[in-house]
Amino acid sequence: MWKARSKLLFTVGFGIPLFVFMQMFMYAMYKIFGWDIPFNLLWLCNHWMSRLGWLSMGHVLMALVLLTFAGTGWLLFDRMIKTRAAVRKLRSMEDRAISQDLQARYRHLKQPGFIVVDKPSPVAFTIGLWKPCIVLSTGLLTMLDAEEERAVVYHEVHHLWHRDPLKTTLLSVFSVMMPYIPVLKHTSKHYKIIREILADNEAIERTGNAAGIGSALLKLIRACPEPWRTRETAIQSSFADTSVNVRISRLLDPEQDVSLSLPRYAVFISATVILLLSVLFVWSIG
């Protein structure tokens, strides 16, 4: 069920921007090289606005196309460069002996790359767009027992195998660059939560129980400064659907179906934008 949800969210979060990009590309080709593309929604939008006398709409649409392409390219390039710089910094803080030890112990998991940083604070994440690697800290390894360590490694290996940093980055960049389709923002957030749940599931399946990953998660929560980590709550509120709360709920009751509903206004606005383009299309060719 979670795998199907994950695929659906990725298809929506990636498919809609891909469709918009294709439309924008065709429109840009029409404006620059005069390509004949009568089924382009932006072209039809431009055509319809021109009929109404809004001639400047063509410039506005072209500006939107250029801004979207340049912005997306820039954001992706920026995250790629910064991620590489962060990996270089992590390498400079690496305790190579422990990294190699982990690499040898977990070689059977398709030889994942580890960077164990020499830091007392607990750290566990997967980083990298093209060649992701798992980053753990010496503080975390000291804190965890053998079962918890295995659970954390299986959790991170799931992210690594499925290239989650790349996928979540793409969805997040698209959602930033297309704010007029607000459903993308929620898709991106929910996709991230579901990837965490699937990574937890990987750890549970491989360790044979939920105790390891649950206990490791609990230690990580406890290790963070308290005023920023926890809140007392009697009722459901906006933060109750943050990744960690959804994951704890799942660990407490694996049969429970955690609903991750999209806000109605986001669906409404997104549907309106897409519907509006469709109406323009039908009206223009009619």
Add this chain to the structure above:
Amino acid sequence: MRIHNFKVGERGLNRFFGPLEAKIMDILWARPGSSIREVQTALEKDKDVNFNTVMTVMNRLVDKELLHKSQKGRTSLYHPVQSREEFMNDQSKELSHELVDEFGVLAVNHMLDALDEADAGLIERLEQKIKQWKKDSD
């Protein structure tokens, strides 16, 4: 300010300070500008403590740039350099946001997202459940 001696097994302020240091910081955050004698009096509500010990620890906190010392006549008054919130926020950043602070948004999937807020009730239930799992497996 960087705290080098982070204790993963401890909770709250005790992660960053020794037990007496934590109590002194707590007192001074509640009453900034206290003298050594006033801090000692506050500490003695729990347990007897020597004046010289309090003075040594407070001057060590000045050396660590956690306290600022000013003079009022012949009495030294001590003020925390940062508020409790500023201090904890800095340490929180120091511990888990260092990379994001330096590099911005990265292509990364955290085991525990730094922006997540955990529900205290759920944590409590998870703790109970883990105890039960461990008991069952014994």
